[in-house]
Amino acid sequence: MDFFNTLLLTLRLAGVTTVILLVLGIPIAYRLAYTRSFLKPVFEAMVSLPLVLPPTVIGFYLLIAFSPNSALGEWLQNNLDIRLVFTFEGLVLGSVIYSFPFMVQPLQSGFEHLPPHLAEASYTLGKSTWVTLWRVLLPNIRPALLSGIVLSFAHTVGEFGVVLMIGGNIPSVTRVASIAIYDEVEALNFAAANQYALTMVVLTFVFLVLFFRFNRRSQQWITR
Amino acid sequence: MDHSISSLNCSLQLKDSQRSFYLEVDLQLYPKELLALTGPSGSGKTTILRILAGLEKRAKGRLWVQGELWQDSAQGIFLAPQQRSIGVVFQDYALFPNMSVLQNLQFALPKTENQTLIEELLEVMDLQELKTAYPRELSGGQQQRVALARALVRRPKLLLLDEPLSALDTQMREHLQGFIRLLHERYALTTLLISHHPEEIQRLADRVIVMEKGKIISENLTQETKPAGLLLSAIWLAPQNGRIRVQLGDNELQMPEPAKAFADYLPGQEVWIRMVSAERFEVCDEEKLR
Numbered sequence: 001m002d003f004f005n006t007l008l009l010t011l012r013l014a015g016v017t018t019v020i021l022l023v024l025g026i027p028i029a030y031r032l033a034y035t036r037s038f039l040k041p042v043f044e045a046m047v048s049l050p051l052v053l054p055p056t057v058i059g060f061y062l063l064i065a066f067s068p069n070s071a072l073g074e075w076l077q078n079n080l081d082i083r084l085v086f087t088f089e090g091l092v093l094g095s096v097i098y099s100f101p102f103m104v105q106p107l108q109s110g111f112e113h114l115p116p117h118l119a120e121a122s123y124t125l126g127k128s129t130w131v132t133l134w135r136v137l138l139p140n141i142r143p144a145l146l147s148g149i150v151l152s153f154a155h156t157v158g159e160f161g162v163v164l165m166i167g168g169n170i171p172s173v174t175r176v177a178s179i180a181i182y183d184e185v186e187a188l189n190f191a192a193a194n195q196y197a198l199t200m201v202v203l204t205f206v207f208l209v210l211f212f213r214f215n216r217r218s219q220q221w222i223t224r
Numbered sequence: 225m226d227h228s229i230s231s232l233n234c235s236l237q238l239k240d241s242q243r244s245f246y247l248e249v250d251l252q253l254y255p256k257e258l259l260a261l262t263g264p265s266g267s268g269k270t271t272i273l274r275i276l277a278g279l280e281k282r283a284k285g286r287l288w289v290q291g292e293l294w295q296d297s298a299q300g301i302f303l304a305p306q307q308r309s310i311g312v313v314f315q316d317y318a319l320f321p322n323m324s325v326l327q328n329l330q331f332a333l334p335k336t337e338n339q340t341l342i343e344e345l346l347e348v349m350d351l352q353e354l355k356t357a358y359p360r361e362l363s364g365g366q367q368q369r370v371a372l373a374r375a376l377v378r379r380p381k382l383l384l385l386d387e388p389l390s391a392l393d394t395q396m397r398e399h400l401q402g403f404i405r406l407l408h409e410r411y412a413l414t415t416l417l418i419s420h421h422p423e424e425i426q427r428l429a430d431r432v433i434v435m436e437k438g439k440i441i442s443e444n445l446t447q448e449t450k451p452a453g454l455l456l457s458a459i460w461l462a463p464q465n466g467r468i469r470v471q472l473g474d475n476e477l478q479m480p481e482p483a484k485a486f487a488d489y490l491p492g493q494e495v496w497i498r499m500v501s502a503e504r505f506e507v508c509d510e511e512k513l514r
Contacts, residue, residue, distance in 0.1 A: 115316055115318060116316070117314040117315075117316055117318035118318055118320065120277075120279055120305070120312075120314070120318070121312065121314060121318035121319075121320075122320075122331075123278075123279070123304070123305040123306055124277055124278075124279070124305045124306075124308075124310055124311070124312040124375075125331065125332040125374070125377075125378065126306045126332070126334065126378060127306065127331070128306060135331070136320050136322075136331075139322040140320070140321055140322050
């Protein structure tokens with residue numbers, strides 16, 4: 001039972017994180033792609049920071065920031081009744097930050113590789129930024145959109161350092177598959193570790209096959 | 225003020241790796257005319273088109289279009305492209321790859337309009353057979369026809385064409401020039417055409433404006449006064465310091481008055497000319513100018 005709970009928790013974390021990243025990532029990638037601001041490199045560096053920082057560094061700072069002993073953590077708990085350390089919500093926050101560049105970078109690249117006048121043509125046809133984004137830009141960056149979704153999902157499934165730091169190892173609450181594998185190996189329980197690991201390999205493989213299949217179809221659809 | 229005339233009076237600093245100068249223009253667009261804007265690359269032609277379309281917000285000045293104030297930096301007025309009655313054809317056509325020809329046109333159709341105009345445009349532009357095709361399946365000429373039709377779906381007051389035929393071969397260009405003139409007249413449009421091709425300007429334009437480094441260096445070359453005909457029968461080589469270097473065509477001697485200016489020159493010869501007024505221009509002595 002613990003095995004399935006852990007797997008479900010892992011998939012739930014990856015799913016929720018990916019949805020949040022989609023909602024946040026699309027407007028941010030759009031802005032980054034089209035901004036002429038001289039601060040663009042600064043924003044791009046901020047988005048890319050989780051790529052190069054050790055996950056434990058991100059986890060450490062999140063732990064410090066949201067601990068009930070910190071001013072922010074105390075304020076959140078007292079005023080909004082939100083506790084992020086050692087909770088599923090905390091895992092989601094950590095995962096969103098950690099996987100942020102995996103969603104934003106493919107989307108930004110997708111927007112930047114669109115023909116330059118596509119958005120402007122839509123505006124001159126009377127369409128708002130929202131309609132232009134929804135009906136013109138996003139349908140034409142479907143491969144980038146799929147890449148962002150798959151990379152964010154897979155990256156969240158595989159993360160270890162951040163979730164361990166902010167979530168700890170509480171069964172059915174914060175114990176995701178990667179932590180369970182580590183735990184079982186530490187207890188020299190290799191059969192259980194293998195069960196988790198093999199399931200992860202199979203799931204990830206199936207997920208990637210589906211991705212490449214959809215990606216091919218969407219590219220054919222765009223270029224036909 | 226004549227409300228049928230559109231006027232743009234603006235300035236804007238153009239600064240990038242290729243150029244650094246002030247664009248300063250004061251131009252009028254008369255109703256139902258096809259005005260051609262020409263000049264060397266980087267002289268600010270496309271910027272003018274973008275200012276008219278509302279795609280360039282930084283310009284200082286005022287833009288009136290047929291009695292409506294679209295832009296006035298002093299009063300903080302700026303109509304977004306969506307609020308302007310414009311049709312724009314970009315150099316790269318900018319057709320939406322995820323939509324068929326018909327869907328590209330339908331996308332542009334205001335909710336209150338019915339499909340009649342789309343059907344008419346498909347027929348006029350000879351696109352009926354292609355309406356289910358996607359942009360990738362079309363030739364350059366076909367894409368251009370779709371882009372032109374799409375630009376007209378909103379019944380714009382201004383049609384803005386940014387070198388619409390530059391990517392096409394000569395034969396296709398001539399074919400499509402006919403479509404542009406046809407649409408311009410059929411829908412009584414006021415059209416601004418950016419072009420580098422003298423033959424294209426000669427065939428299509430009622431009036432020509434030449435730009436260089438952000439300034440208008442000659443204008444009012446109307447079909448009525450014919451110097452445009454003479455000028456454009458020559459091959460345009462390079463505007464510079466208010467002068468235009470041309471290679472004379474074969475038919476300059478057929479032009480009555482202006483032809484006298486070229487009496488001492490042979491067809492095919494290169495000369496510098498300077499516009500003095502709408503009716504007059506003079507051949508510059510290159511040696512003296514140096």
